[in-house]
Amino acid sequence: MKLIIIGANGTVGSATSNELGSRHDIIRVGKTSGDIQLDISQSGQIRELFARTGKVDGVVVAAGSVHFAPLAQMEEEHFHVGLNSKLMGQVNVAQIAQAYLQDGGSITLTSGVVGEMPIRMGASAAMVNAALEGFVRGAAIELPRGLRINVVSPGLLEESVAELGSFFPGFEAVSSKRVGLAYAKSVEGAQTGQVYTVR
Template sequence: MKILLIGATGTLGTAVHKALGDRGHEVLTVGRGGGDLRYDITDPVQITELYDRAGRVDAVASAAGDVPYKPVTEMTPEDYLAAFRGKVLSQIDLVRQGVPHIAERGSFTVITGILAREPIPTGSAASMANGALEAFVRAAAIEIAPQRINAISPTVFTESLADYGDYFPGMASVDLADVAQAYVRSVEGAQTGQIYAP
């Protein structure tokens, strides 16, 4: 399959790229500062340009999304809007604009996260963004069929515990390789409207 991978140069994107590449897929990597194609998916115009440049693909997989982390009392309306634009609207627009550009039975895979179900202090924007995306995935699945859409919703990565483990007390971590396999399942499988929580 020809797969468009957004956020391909990040920690997760690198693992997903390897997993998909190892299975023989042609992976077109996309990032703001690196990759085969350089586009910022928070800009709808750049998403349009990305699809025009990439041509027809079999799947779109996103491992990108930015949200601010602050206590609720320090968050501003602009912070929540930044989270919405950086993680929710950007990935929704990948789907909205992508429907005409993927195969008839192609798929979209977006990234959410455990904070949709297990909130942490300073993570209200991430919880909001992840929950919104997961609701969107369920709704979009019934409209875009036979094309498919799923979300990957991992907990903290084992490889990132040194940096972020203190924010997730008592929560089990997940290896990046296992998260990457959830992307493989979404891309190669038959399910839609699913929230995979590796």
């Protein structure tokens, strides 16, 4: 299959690329690296991406920014970081990708553990992750031509513990191998409208 992985060089994207790269033709996309550069908060850039790649069999999005801060310090513009990037960036990829997917193709988005198990300073991330999962469930019943859409909700990856572990007290880290397998289940499987949690 010909697959696009957006955020391919990030921690989650790398795990996904490693799992799928041995079996499929991967186009690696990143904000500042990869085969093609893309800011998912800019829908024009998303359209340019697909105009360059042409028809594909699947799209994975493991990208998007969210502002972390204590709730008392969050202003409207801070919430818009996650709304414009991680939420609407992924939604816009899903919407635009449909015209470029082969029949039966797949879309896989990324939420995260904070949507289910909130952490301090993570109210915006919890909101965005929950919204992404709701969008996927709703979109799955309307997609045409046998297209499928799922979302992977990874926990704290082992590779991120040194940098982020202090924000996740009591959380058990998960292996990148398990995270990569969840994306493979979405891309290579048959289900749609699913939230694949990796805890």
